[in-house]
Amino acid sequence: MRVKVLRQLSPFTEPYWEEFLYDGPGDNTVAGLIDYLNYHDDIVDINGKKTTRIGWECSCLQGVCGGCAMVVNDMPRLACETFLRDLKGEELTIRPLRKFPVIHDLVVDRSVIHQNLMKSDIFIGAYQPSDGADHEHQYSVAKCLKCGLCLEVCPNYVNGDSFFGAIFANDCYLVSARNSEKRKEITELYHSHFGNSCSKSLSCMDVCPMKIETIASIAKMNRQRG
Amino acid sequence: MKNVLIIGSGIAGLSCAIRCAEQGVKATLISPFPSERAQSVMAAGGINAVLRDCEAGDSVHSHIEDTLRGGSFLGGKNAVTGLCTRAEEIIRYLERIGTVFSVDPSGSPSRRAFGGQSYKRTCYCGSSTGKQIVSALVMEARRYEAAGLIERRLWSCFHSALIRDGRCCGALLFDESTRRIEAVCADATVVATGGQNSVFGKTTGSTQCDGYTAGRLFMQGVELKNLEFIQYHPTTVETAQKRMLISEAVRGEGGRLFYTDSGRRVYFMEDKYGSRGNLMTRDVVSREIYAAGRDVYLDISFLEQKEIDERLPEVRELCRKYRGLDIAREPIPVAPSVHYFMGGIAVHMNHETNIRDLYAVGECASMYHGANRLGGNSLLSAIYGGWTAAEEIAGREAAVRHYDFSGLAERESAALMSRMETESRFPVMYIRDMLSETMNEKLGIVRDQPTLTDGLADIDYYLSVADKINYDPAVMPYFNYSLTGILTLSKAILTCALSRTESRGAHYRSDCPQEDDSLAYASVITYDNGAFRVRFDKEHEYES
Ligand SMILES: Cc1cc2nc3c(=O)[nH]c(=O)nc-3n(C[C@H](O)[C@H](O)[C@H](O)COP(=O)(O)OP(=O)(O)OC[C@H]3O[C@@H](n4cnc5c(N)ncnc54)[C@H](O)[C@@H]3O)c2cc1C
Ligand code: SF4
Ligand code: FES
Numbered sequence: 001m002r003v004k005v006l007r008q009l010s011p012f013t014e015p016y017w018e019e020f021l022y023d024g025p026g027d028n029t030v031a032g033l034i035d036y037l038n039y040h041d042d043i044v045d046i047n048g049k050k051t052t053r054i055g056w057e058c059s060c061l062q063g064v065c066g067g068c069a070m071v072v073n074d075m076p077r078l079a080c081e082t083f084l085r086d087l088k089g090e091e092l093t094i095r096p097l098r099k100f101p102v103i104h105d106l107v108v109d110r111s112v113i114h115q116n117l118m119k120s121d122i123f124i125g126a127y128q129p130s131d132g133a134d135h136e137h138q139y140s141v142a143k144c145l146k147c148g149l150c151l152e153v154c155p156n157y158v159n160g161d162s163f164f165g166a167i168f169a170n171d172c173y174l175v176s177a178r179n180s181e182k183r184k185e186i187t188e189l190y191h192s193h194f195g196n197s198c199s200k201s202l203s204c205m206d207v208c209p210m211k212i213e214t215i216a217s218i219a220k221m222n223r224q225r226g
Numbered sequence: 227m228k229n230v231l232i233i234g235s236g237i238a239g240l241s242c243a244i245r246c247a248e249q250g251v252k253a254t255l256i257s258p259f260p261s262e263r264a265q266s267v268m269a270a271g272g273i274n275a276v277l278r279d280c281e282a283g284d285s286v287h288s289h290i291e292d293t294l295r296g297g298s299f300l301g302g303k304n305a306v307t308g309l310c311t312r313a314e315e316i317i318r319y320l321e322r323i324g325t326v327f328s329v330d331p332s333g334s335p336s337r338r339a340f341g342g343q344s345y346k347r348t349c350y351c352g353s354s355t356g357k358q359i360v361s362a363l364v365m366e367a368r369r370y371e372a373a374g375l376i377e378r379r380l381w382s383c384f385h386s387a388l389i390r391d392g393r394c395c396g397a398l399l400f401d402e403s404t405r406r407i408e409a410v411c412a413d414a415t416v417v418a419t420g421g422q423n424s425v426f427g428k429t430t431g432s433t434q435c436d437g438y439t440a441g442r443l444f445m446q447g448v449e450l451k452n453l454e455f456i457q458y459h460p461t462t463v464e465t466a467q468k469r470m471l472i473s474e475a476v477r478g479e480g481g482r483l484f485y486t487d488s489g490r491r492v493y494f495m496e497d498k499y500g501s502r503g504n505l506m507t508r509d510v511v512s513r514e515i516y517a518a519g520r521d522v523y524l525d526i527s528f529l530e531q532k533e534i535d536e537r538l539p540e541v542r543e544l545c546r547k548y549r550g551l552d553i554a555r556e557p558i559p560v561a562p563s564v565h566y567f568m569g570g571i572a573v574h575m576n577h578e579t580n581i582r583d584l585y586a587v588g589e590c591a592s593m594y595h596g597a598n599r600l601g602g603n604s605l606l607s608a609i610y611g612g613w614t615a616a617e618e619i620a621g622r623e624a625a626v627r628h629y630d631f632s633g634l635a636e637r638e639s640a641a642l643m644s645r646m647e648t649e650s651r652f653p654v655m656y657i658r659d660m661l662s663e664t665m666n667e668k669l670g671i672v673r674d675q676p677t678l679t680d681g682l683a684d685i686d687y688y689l690s691v692a693d694k695i696n697y698d699p700a701v702m703p704y705f706n707y708s709l710t711g712i713l714t715l716s717k718a719i720l721t722c723a724l725s726r727t728e729s730r731g732a733h734y735r736s737d738c739p740q741e742d743d744s745l746a747y748a749s750v751i752t753y754d755n756g757a758f759r760v761r762f763d764k765e766h767e768y769e770s
Contacts, residue, residue, distance in 0.1 A: 025466070029466055038655075043700065055702065059259065060432055061428070061433065065268070110260075111260070123365040123366060124365055125369065139326045139351065
């Protein structure tokens, strides 16, 4: 299988495509494939020329840490839970998430996610749950990996300057459900950094590895208006 | 204001940083990646605590007893007493900062049975307990970040400790984004870098836990403890890329282990140990599976699908995704695999190491779990350890010191970069692969002197190569400079396993299968100019 990878040696250098030939097991994941290219033997490109090992981020290798988020065949996904058998075509293209600065190859700097949540005071403070809060949805929302796949696919998210994306909407719900005192403040922030600009394409939900129902957070937050 | 440098942002590092901030101590929290990537998010089954509304008959005393007995009485008794006594406070705290626990009809955290425990006292959040706790701690830390009391630095990796006159003054850190080494000075330094997984290659845990920090500190004079005690989790499954854990929660919810003999299911744990046989401690269950010598399965399919989806949704999803197997319909093929490190950096009850102002907390430290850890006690000890260190640091006078380490950082940076410009014919990752092969082969569930000695010879060879080879520019600098520390740690582990000529907890020697009362002490290893010296802590130096 031909594998095209968009590479970049450091934040200070230009990106370039490099091609590889993968002859490893067919039941692998994309993470397993990268590992195989990197460490099965010396790493060479498709012409047999020696090259550097492909940089990528991983930790859990079981879809629960969000580290390995990347774009595979134009779809933002977690590499460690994307199986080759589920991909179509004889060629595979892999590139880093586009909406974040590249550190090295497929490793990107997603700190803007955390920065935006920090700027907008997304923390619970004193636990004062709202009446009738939806425990199941809170549980689901708290599983957000902060992987950024939803931001990558979102037509409204650019670089996090003003629109903060699905991650923010979900965390706003979590905070307002767990501390009713903050509800008003959070609802305002929600509208200015999410609600007012979201065009409801809901592509975020299609790619979310945790299957978080962002639409439920949106509905609950909108109900809190006024 | 006092400042503390915390290395590692999993549950232990986060808890320590927040506790420091609460007491007005400024914390710099460093890690290569954010907390969401730490191994802590993988913890599934739960966290132990005896709450006010506990099962009838349960008590803090019983939790202490179970913990000490489970660890074959090598855990620090006073420390374990502190841990179990504050467990309820920890759960209430976690609730208050917004952890989404599974709750019973009265609103109290639900509890499940876990191995080696006399009562149901494992509080849980479905089967994603660690993730739910990390999410809550990250939010709470954010509050102090906004107030300037916690500063996070990503892309930062530990390089070495700055030790002068027997005190730790901070650390050299390597920054992956700038590719430079920088000196960070602090009144106190806390290491919270997790377990030693990479020594064994891919384990159930995170690839980020590599043991380098413990290895490097050891080379700088820090004592390590109980390294021979490595927990094999009895129930893991093979996937394309790793051995994946099947949480003990499955057995906690009633899961049964069996093998088949002439088409008949043999529930070997129940046959040997009675109705609670499946929930014996992990060392016992792993050895029994090993002794069975055939394919072993874990069955939970007798539960209603609805119950599985309520209590074990993540386990069902993982098995479906990675094995195409539905646990609601069929049994899970399981085998033991390396999972947790009871040993690590030796610390006193206040979590300080033998070097003043240097602390270790969480899985990288060794204190509570003795020769075998009970499931659900690790998350608890990560938080408790983080708090204990923070409280100690806040209560101490800040040292007045004036050292300038910038020259040292410059020199180390230049040396690293010049080594990176060389070409290696012996890539560092190959040595790491060979290392994990050696460790898996020579330090299994059952050990003996000849095998361990072989293992030591292998590591000595890798060490002799590692010192000579050039760096491999095809991988990140961290992978290069961390190699010697990881190898040195591996050698220390094997040396401790050789020294303990008895069987206890997770350390089983087929050539000395009995417990030996004269060795009923923690092992402590020191590095003395290349010489590895092991002693048994008969004076309980590390208990106070
Ligand atoms: C699959 C699985 C399930 C588990 N389930 C449970 C359970 O149900 N209950 C329970 O009590 N325990 C459980 N455990 C154990 C528990 O998760 C860990 O022991 C605990 O989370 C350790 O927390 P920690 O903060 O010490 O380390 P970690 O969470 O591993 O964090 C380590 C941190 O250090 C950083 N780091 C590492 N090396 C460096 C370096 N060189 N420089 C800078 N930073 C570095 C990492 O990036 C990370 O931020 C489980 C473990 C696994 C693997
Ligand atoms: S909402 Fe889903 S896609 Fe977005 S960061 Fe969280 S887990 Fe990832
Ligand atoms: S490595 Fe953790 S999600 Fe893929």
